[in-house]
Amino acid sequence: MSAPRPVAVVVVSWNALEHTRRCLAGLLHETQHPDLQIIVSDNGSSDGTLEYVRSLDDVTVTASPVNRGFAAAINAGIAVAGPQRDVVLLNNDFEPLAPDWLEGLQRCADSTGAGIVGCRLRGSDGVLMHAGAWMPTQTLRGVQIGGGDDVGQYADRHRAIQYATFACTYVRREVIAELGGLDEGYQLYYEDVEYCLAAADAGWATVCCADVTMVHVQHGSFDGRETQRREMYEASRERFAERWGQRLRAREGPHLTLRPDPHAAEPNSAAAELAGALAELGVSCEASEAAPPQVEVLPDERVRLAHEDPPQPLLAGYLPELFNQGICAPRVSDDFTFVAVGPWRDGTAWLRLLDAFDAAFARDDRVILITFVTTTDAGEQAARVLRRRRRPRTAGSAIVVLDQPVVAQTRGALLRIGDCAVDPGPLGCRRATPQAMACGLPVIANDPWGLVGEAEGFPLRDNSAEALRHTLELAARDATATRARGAAAADRAKEEPTWLDVAREVAARTGTPLGAAPKPPPRAADEPTERQLRVVVAAVRAALANEP
Structure with missing residues (x-):
């Protein structure tokens, strides 16, 4: 077996010293990798963070006297990384759950050939915050895949995603060599979306690693600064809309009209699960009253295709990412x-x-x-x-x-x-x-x-x-x-067929080409609380x- 590729982890810090202490302790003492360079790129901290990181052995430090933004800090860190090293982009409010998390990201990159690898991100409250994301073309406000208490969902297989949040992401050196650094026109947010889209245009896939989960104390550097964070978000969204909005809308993939069972009593209906599987294949679905549906979900949850005469309904599927023996739940009784x-x-x-x-x-x-x-x-x-x-x-x-x-x-x-x-x-x-x-x-x-x-x-x-x-x-x-x-x-x-199997069969039997960009639909607005x-x-x- 060949030796793992050398890696540099670039940690961006801006104040929030206690977050940085915990993050670096996890990297220095709880992360296993035979060839790891740790870099802190400080963005004008004024709370003693810079003095602290400079006091540490085995940590390379680059610092800016002012906060130039997340993208600029990442680029400064990449610039001092070894030229042969792959790079992990990491916020300072992260804590690893297992010592082999970095090797897990690297194994995923090797096994899938992906250029960019994200992972499952869990909040400190136990909620699964992120297992990839996608960008709706109408709102241009990113939608996170995940939600709900982390019981092991989306941990069954590596899956292609439209983009990963760069709060914790592995990037191959070949991708950096081809694309360069992040766009420093973004102060915060959307630089990760643009980079993943540009990587896809260059032939590099983005994947969510099923084997790695990290704890993210979200917005750790913005405690008490919510107004400032929102202003940065909106400014970055405007820039992204100017640069990518029209391009993304022009790329809208194949489309099917879908009629759900009108008597379905549950928010996670068979129609929603089928729509999600089709979306993962790059085919969008929309319920339409104005035109006859091409696909219909029957009351017994089978799938009927409108063009077939006589119809030959497909059996319903299931979602292995949500239903498998790895899903954990507390016992309520020994009986x-x-x-x-x-x-x-x-x-x-x-x-x-x-x-x-x-x-x-x-x-x-x-x-x-x-x-x-x-x-x-x-x-x-x-x-x-x-x-x-x-x-x-x-x-x-x-x-x-x-x-x-x-x-x-x-x-x-x-x-x-x-x-x-x-x-x-x-x-x-x-x-x-x-x-x-x-x-x-x-x-x-x-x-x-x-x-x-x-x-x-x-x-x-x-x-x-x-x-x-x-x-x-x-x-x-x-x-x-x-x-x-x-x-x-x-x-x-x-x-048994999964919904992804059913979606492939629907696409084949309706003659619908598969799209290029996987993007699950947003969660239904009437779903109960995440907890x-x-x-x-x-x-x-x-x-x-x-x-x-």
Whole structure:
């Protein structure tokens, strides 16, 4: 194996001495790499930062008497880096989570051939802030990929992105040799967007590394200076609009009209997931009432193409970046736990599940059922019905009913709270079942699709409450065997189409060429809070403790 390429890490500092201390401690004492040069490019600090960094051994310092902006500071740091070194651009408010973070970025660059490599960025509050970004052509205000508590989403594979924030980014020396430094006309913000776009024009991809997560105390140097930060942002946006706005709009990729299921009850609907997968391939989607849709999502979540006669619907997919065995979630109990997630619809299936659980387990059985039911499409009456069916925990079993929609970033973690998933619908859910299986849970479900075999789950043979009661008892009776079925379910799910597979098939069958710039759609405006997982877990624990 060849030796790793030499690397220079350029840390930009402007005051915020304590952030710089922690960042450099992480680089000097907690970062492993055989050939690392550490450079601090100071931007006119007046709080003792410059004196501190000059006192450190093994740190190269370049300093400006005034703040010339982020891009100018980066360029000054690159100028003193060894000419053969790749460069990592790093803000001073970063802390590594693992000592091999730098080697991880380098491995990603080597394995993908990318010229620029970003990583997953987590806030100090545990929220996943960034797993890449894209630039909408209408607003020219960047949209971060991510959101929600960091439970391991977007850590399943390296993925091409439109740009990475240069708060923590690896850049190959060949890219710097071809493009030069960053545009110093930007005081702060947008210099990273422009550089990644220019790199793409030169044939260099930008990738988000799935294996590396860093903690970012965002805007650390701007504590107490929010007005100044916003002014810099708007000035940079104006410059970017002048230089790139028209060019980006001229590059708009292929387009499809998409009609979602009008009765979908959840914000993370199949249509949104399909649109995101198409966008990753460079194909934009727009719901349109003015023209017939080219692609339609049916109520059973299959995908129908309008031009086909007779239609041959495609099966729904799932998102492996959000649903996999690596997704982590806190346990709420040591007892065997069933979990069910989905919309209320007509409610009959949910009431049958609650009846079956009541019949299957006595009050002293160590078994829990947690249901996350969306009743927003059914009104207050449905919510009242569910609240009356809660079974407070006394000595053993409990029924916890939470009435709220579950966003995609949270659903995988909520599923992994349980030992076995239940899909109570009479026809099952073509999307929910592989989601649970991919998370390593066996599923109790009506399964006309043939997804759930005896080795991977518990297929229901009829829709009766008695059949469901018997199956619940069977699953809880031998927890070890049930969890073994979950491991087999995860392997089986890998054979199922992902939404990216479905998107490729849609593009092929509609004759739609793939675009060049991957850019997921923005998050829906009505999605619940980013911290939903913590709120929900706290609510479950309170219910189990019989708290109001």
